[in-house]
Amino acid sequence: MKITVSEKKTEYEVVIGKGFLSSFGERFSVSGKTLIVSDDGVPQKYAEEVAKGLKSVYKFVITQGEGSKNLKNFSDVLAFMLENGFERTDNVVAVGGGVVGDLAGFVAASYMRGVNFYNVPTTFLSEVDSSIGGKTAIDFCGVKNSVGAFYPPKGVLIDTDTLKTLGKRQLSSGIAESVKMAATFDKELFSLLENTDDFERDAEEIIRKSLEIKKRVVENDFKETGLRRALNFGHTVGHAIESACFPRLLHGECVALGMLVFSSEEVRER
Ligand SMILES: NC(=O)c1ccc[n+]([C@@H]2O[C@H](COP(=O)([O-])OP(=O)(O)OC[C@H]3O[C@@H](n4cnc5c(N)ncnc54)[C@H](O)[C@@H]3O)[C@@H](O)[C@H]2O)c1
Structure with a gap:
């Protein structure tokens, strides 16, 4: 099942199905380096499946929970990308719920003024809502989603098996x-x-x-x-x-x- 979304003069595809996480790289023709951002509450097998179809994969795992949508994690992920020589044509993939999606999306929007961002949502909330619409953010000075950007993803892959x-x-x-x-x-x-x-x-x-x-x-x-x-x-x-x-x-x-x-x-x- 596919939905095409048009946002900010860009179009992207949302694919929905079962048992097809490992097809991520091929489906979206992802090339170059890819950083998979996830959290420690998301079963790591999902990130591993997504990584299967990719060539040059890096992983960054944050602590689960809203508290992780913070400036420190934002800065740490950016520093990790710089240290590992990520370039503007490279990719960031969020594998997790809305917390991971919002943080990783904002990182992607900011690094080198914007690299390719993909979302693989794994909570029901992120699958029905936060994975599309282009809103990315972190919480700042105690105010939820107060710093962020409108930055649509290049593609969204929803595997309903993750709900199990x-x-x-x-x-x-x-x-x-x-x-x-x-x-x-x-x-x-x-x-x-x-x-x-x-x-x-x-x-x-x-x-x-x-x-x-x-x-x-x-x-x-x-x-x-x-x-x-x-x-x-x-x-x-x-x-x-x-x-x-x-x-x-x-x-x-x-x-x-x-x-x-x-x-x-x-x-x-x-
Ligand atoms: N950008 C938007 O448009 C938008 C819209 C709505 C909400 N949000 C944001 O989304 C966030 C909430 O997202 P959420 O409800 O997905 O919470 P979440 O990202 O905190 O995930 C909830 C918990 O589920 C765990 N988890 C994730 N996937 C799992 C899986 N498949 N199996 C087992 N555990 C799993 C996570 O580790 C976490 O502990 C909030 O920060 C909110 O501001 C953003």
Whole structure:
């Protein structure tokens, strides 16, 4: 399954499937040096699979968690690339969730004024949401995502087999973002989420439908001036809850609570 996204005058492909991480290099014709950025909570077999089809591979593993989206890691990854002679035509691949994607994407946007960036998201949240749209960032001076860049990837590869190792809470947190997209744009997706009796079977369809929504919104409003704000449904109250309850509650859990406040009684009950 393929989706083509147009952002900032560039087009890229999102491929969704199962058991095909090792085809990454070939699918996107990746050449030159490649830095794979991951975190220590992501099963390392995923980075190893991605590395299989690549020639000159380097790896950088950060500590898992939001705390890693910081200036020190940003600087350490850049220094690692300089030390290893990375050039402007080389590549950075994020293999992990939104934390890895946001940090690695910002590194890619900044090194030599921009190298090729690819995303291989491995959490449900990053597969339905953060892997497309071009937002990259780190947290700075205690403010989430306050320093970053709009920098679209060259390609995104989503392998739904990676969800098999994801904990239930992380999965539900990601599903909340999908519910948000369904509630704002797509009643068929809402009904699929509500009625699925085999999530593993339907995951690919849910991801595709969610990404189609985000794609439409991003293509029409890349810099988040109007329509894209609709995707912030649940986030105003959600962010307030997150500030008060971090790190006890996950992002999606806070968004879910934030959406409930603004939902009708009927939707709330469903
Ligand atoms: N750029 C965007 O458009 C955008 C959109 C939404 C959220 N975000 C950002 O995304 C981040 C949250 O992302 P997230 O929810 O993916 O969290 P995350 O990246 O912190 O990942 C959650 C946990 O799951 C682990 N993990 C990842 N993949 C796994 C797998 N397949 N199996 C087992 N464990 C796995 C990680 O090690 C981590 O401990 C936040 O920083 C948020 O700001 C960015």
